Amino acid sequence: MGVAARSPGVAVLRSGHSAPHAAGRRGAPVITASFRHIGGIGPLRERQLWLSGVRSWAEVPAEGDILSPRLDEKLRAGVAASVRRLAERDLEFFGRALPQTEHWRLLPQVIEEAAFLDIEAAGDKVTVAGVLDADGLASFRGDLSRFLERSRRWRALVTFNGTIFDVPILRRALPGWEPPAVHVDLRHVYQRLRDKGGLKQLEVRVGFFRPPHLASLCGADAVALWHAQREGDPAALRRLVEYNLYDVFHLRPLAELGYNRLLQRTRMPAGPMPVSDRGAMLYDVSRAVAAACP
Template sequence: MLKYTFQHVPSVGEKLEKHLWRNGILQWEDYLNSYEKIKLPYNIHRNMEIFLNKSIDALNNNDVLFFERFLPAKELWRIYSEFMNNCVFLDIETAGKNGRQDFISTISMYNGKNIKTYVKGINLDAFPRDIEKYSLIITYNGKLFDIPFILHTFKHLHLKSAHIDLRPILQRLHLKGGLKAIEKIVGIRRPKFLRKIDGYHAILLWEKYQKGDSRALDGLILYNQEDASNLHFLMHYAYNKLIALFPLPTEKLPLPQKPQLIKVDPSVYFEIRNPHHR
């Protein structure tokens, strides 16, 4: 979809982009090779000439930040198919119940092949090094929660990745609410023992782990890994729904299968949900 995109060019909005498509200017090279087919004001034509050549160079050099810088935020999803081979789906869990005293307990990252979880007190310090490998980060509500929390925790981390937040993209498709509710609507099914577990229970799992129960850490990691890995399906689902809205010869992405996640003892979830059960 990115090569069909013109809205990152200054002075080109949704209306002009559609006008270009209707007149057979579908991709960047179409304009550069046949711009005489459509008459534009000189300043817009000059912007097109400059930015489309820059776009070709940026794509050839895997410069995803160029597109993040100039694309409207609501259209950033268009970069996904070109950069998905170097992207990561990310989700954090936090612990603490005192607002500013909250801290990251775990971070899970899934690159479409392998999933890795970073745990406070074990390997969390390795996260800044590993996140730098990726040119694109995908989250759900990450602009407001995950990324600010990460930058607050790792004060010397300077992210050089573009960031797609799925929350506003899914809202555009009339999918609103929490991540779990949206998963259910689109057909993602979590294990039965996880379906009533939420962020509050994640805090309880961390506290239980801190008291010496290793099952609780595994339970927290699985919850975190479910959140991160399910973003992969949601990104492909949203991308396919959005490209279907355009009269363009774009190809749908295959809906991914869920990866193998950590094995857990499900009884730990029952215990945190029923603390007084004997």
């Protein structure tokens, strides 16, 4: 493990991850048990398929009645296209075809190529952007050109409330930037699980705790810390970056937990994902903060 060479406005921590294709193999049954991306197949039809014994693409019979003559033709054509797209790893196809509220189903396929993202902002100004991706943990501020360059490698985005906060602000700050087609918004995931509230409240409910000097901070405090560091308080910058990176590194285990809980709730015929060891990532946060605030 080592801290990448620093340049103005960005600090990166590189650390090991599991092999990218291991997660994809483990999660293959998840997407192949999905039919919601096929035209005419809604949640009730999909469940009807599962209950009738058609629990994956491979179990769609080549002939005979399934749902109805009109839908059966769409279903078989959609499954054939899906098999081809998955073999090509065209995850963008599934991101566009699935309702965004169902993008969580793609998590096993994309998790090692995803960016777990959280920003702090004052109005439309991005004050700090934190990212955890295949290259490690990074904190960006000021010039976001390096953030933009790094984002081109992402195949998915995982956020908490990013649909209405992080992504719109980044679009305004970076004209021409577009997020990946696959976007798992954990606020939607946990609302579906009837676990409402903000990220900090959710962390407490699942047993994730922050150090005392960060535990009481909220978004308004992040804005105040930004103004304090602009006035020359280096401790304020360090605290702001650390606060943001805690948001970021909690997103991965929260995504995995939410995914597993949704599998149980929906009774989708697929296996759970392993949950990342939060304790193993705490040292990464400390190193990343030190790199961002020398």
